[in-house]
């Protein structure tokens with residue numbers, strides 16, 4: 001009998017969290033590689049908030065996932081059959097493998113990258129992967145930190161935010177404040193990662209705490225969440241502040257109802273800059289980021305956490321963790 005492979009497809013577009021009415025499991029034959037193609041047995045999926053945005057029928061930086069198509073996702077796998085010299089059998093590949101047991105990589109440039117032998121797969125998908133590099137380029141290129149800065153980061157106990165705060169300390173920030181949900185996450189930021197302070201946004205309004213913890217105002221706000229927390233930071237800016245628009249996860253489940261900003265005029269009075277970016281724009285500099293991140297992890301200057309969920313069938317639950325805050329650090333599904 002031909003070997004079978006599971007895949008998770010988009011059954012219908014969600015209007016909130018993703019459940020089993022949104023994602024359907026299908027079983028198909030394991031594909032054979034055509035000319036120029038390689039078949040990868042997927043081992044790990046990178047679970048990213050942006051996957052939820054791709055499920056909407058809305059304009060974005062990539063086209064929406066089509067109905068009945070496999071859920072788009074980055075991940076790792078091992079080449080099990082190949083007609084592509086760049087992806088030999090046995091190689092570990094990072095690419096857009098999708099939520100499925102087997103993926104076909106074609107020969108378009110960037111379809112996949114060979115991962116060096118011996119790398120920890122969870123580190124490849126986290127601190128040395130998209131989220132680590134997003135922290136790196138977002139903070140250093142867009143935020144442009146200076147010695148003595150006050151840096152505030154939201155989603156601070158997540159994959160991106162936790163690395164942002166630690167890079168800020170490495171670069172000489174005098175005061176790094178993380179905003180996260182819950183006392184355990186806040187304690188982890190301060191006690192383990194070396195943040196100067198943390199605000200539990202679920203325990204009360206953020207604005208008064210920001211005024212107390214950032215008496216000279218915020219020089220850099222690294223925004224992962226948007227919404228009310230962004231507005232509270234806007235009201236507490238230092239002169240010439242930089243706001244790094246990395247993500248707006250508070251709005252991904254109901255984009256149409258996202259609240260407006262009351263305090264945007266602070267950009268004028270504080271002569272501040274607010275700038276968005278996509279990690280995709282930095283592809284030609286990934287080696288630079290990975291080199292620095294590798295060194296900092298080796299030196300113990302950056303610690304990272306991963307939250308591994310077992311089983312392809314639990315990928316939707318893993319995605320939802322990002323929105324309930326059930327994760328500390330990077331969410332990965334192990335197949």
Ligand SMILES: NC(=O)c1ccc[n+]([C@@H]2O[C@H](COP(=O)([O-])OP(=O)(O)OC[C@H]3O[C@@H](n4cnc5c(N)ncnc54)[C@H](OP(=O)(O)O)[C@@H]3O)[C@@H](O)[C@H]2O)c1
Nearest residue numbers: 049134158159160180181224225247248249250278279325
């Ligand atoms: N621009 C780019 O190229 C790029 C690349 C990668 C990621 N991103 C963005 O970076 C952000 C973080 O992504 P990640 O992969 O590192 O995820 P993550 O931070 O590991 O997980 C998301 C975290 O967001 C927090 N959160 C969820 N809903 C929230 C809400 N309504 N208000 C406040 N916090 C909320 C949760 O933590 P709490 O427990 O603290 O609520 C959750 O743990 C996302 O916005 C993502 O889209 C952007």
